[in-house]
Amino acid sequence: MDALNSHQLNQFREQIAVYVEFNEAEWIVLIQHLSVEKLKKKEYFVEPGEVCKSVGFVLSGSVRYYHIIDGKGITNYFSFENDFVSSYKSFLTGEPCISYIQALEPSVILTISKKAWEQMLNNPMLAYKIERFGRLIAEHYLICYEDRVASFITQTPEERYLKLLENGKEIIQRMPQHYIANFLGITPVSLSRIRKRILV
């Protein structure tokens, strides 16, 4: 758990400005609550059974969210640079989470621990913005899931893949194909066929 360097702090500040802007006074307090976690390839940010003890923000690298049902893996999400990473429900409730969140590349994650989060919520100077920040993270996940359900209902696997080619460049370029296939809800064999088909 290291402190952040100034480059990392600037990166974070710029990116979250879309959601919440902090003035100088607030920012000085906020950064005291941040730390950094480094993950090697294949290391886990959280594993099932653990309580997710922090909200993360990917400074560099990438992670995959997945869980296992009936022996089958389900890839729910990928996070890259400047995206959040958290098992949101476990973080909020303190219940053990059911997902794996695994680094697929060596990754540097900015983290806000549960304790730091609560301290900020109890600090009148930050409470409002932190609450808003938390809500926006929740919405971020909710919308993502809503779109995903819609894609399964309205689109064929091929259409889903074509859409990912447009909107998911990072996923296409940096994730192994069998994870992409699983994310799309198809087999790797089928994805391979789709790729062949659309290249004609």
Added chain:
Amino acid sequence: MDALNSHQLNQFREQIAVYVEFNEAEWIVLIQHLSVEKLKKKEYFVEPGEVCKSVGFVLSGSVRYYHIIDGKGITNYFSFENDFVSSYKSFLTGEPCISYIQALEPSVILTISKKAWEQMLNNPMLAYKIERFGRLIAEHYLICYEDRVASFITQTPEERYLKLLENGKEIIQRMPQHYIANFLGITPVSLSRIRKRILV
């Protein structure tokens, strides 16, 4: 916008006790913020473009959540008695929502208006529990979507239907089949075949 009768109040209090319990003093304040909305069959709780101005709780009847993408309807959810009903994101953000929420039977909906919600959040006596209540509603939706995505990835349409037969009795019994088919992500024709197949 009528007030609630005592039967309706009891029903609500019993059901939400799973999430949050209110003591007498809190309850007396709370109920001043509740009202009732009656929907005839096919009337809308919200429509796309509108801002969702209240969180609802189905006292009786049923509703269907759906939206239209590329001319195709997507059934996201059904709510029956004792379930929440809200376009959560629109309610929180004040942005227009994209979904239809339509009564499929004559329905009675308990509503908490945005204004009432904010008044309660500003009332120290209720703030904590209302905040918790709000978070639980959000989680309720999040978990529902997570499970739904998982079902599309790990299960065949037939398996999804069999699961619905077990866990979605209300949906099976009270919803027209073509809505169920759409909810499962298949065509009505295909659902008809599945039904025939599994009856053998």
Added chain:
DNA sequence: CTAAATTCTTATCTTAAGTTAACGTTTTCA
């Protein structure tokens, strides 16, 4: 550096979902 593991592609075969159309039944509402 090499053996093992992982990843991707290709082929074959089976199976089931999509599409369209037709038909009978039920529901709606003017």
Added chain:
DNA sequence: TGAAAACGTTAACTTAAGATAAGAATTTAG
């Protein structure tokens, strides 16, 4: 109440995804 609309089933045909297996290419690790 009677015509129109909506709903569910069935059939015929097309299409593509799943399962399995085999082989090539790449990556990983001892």
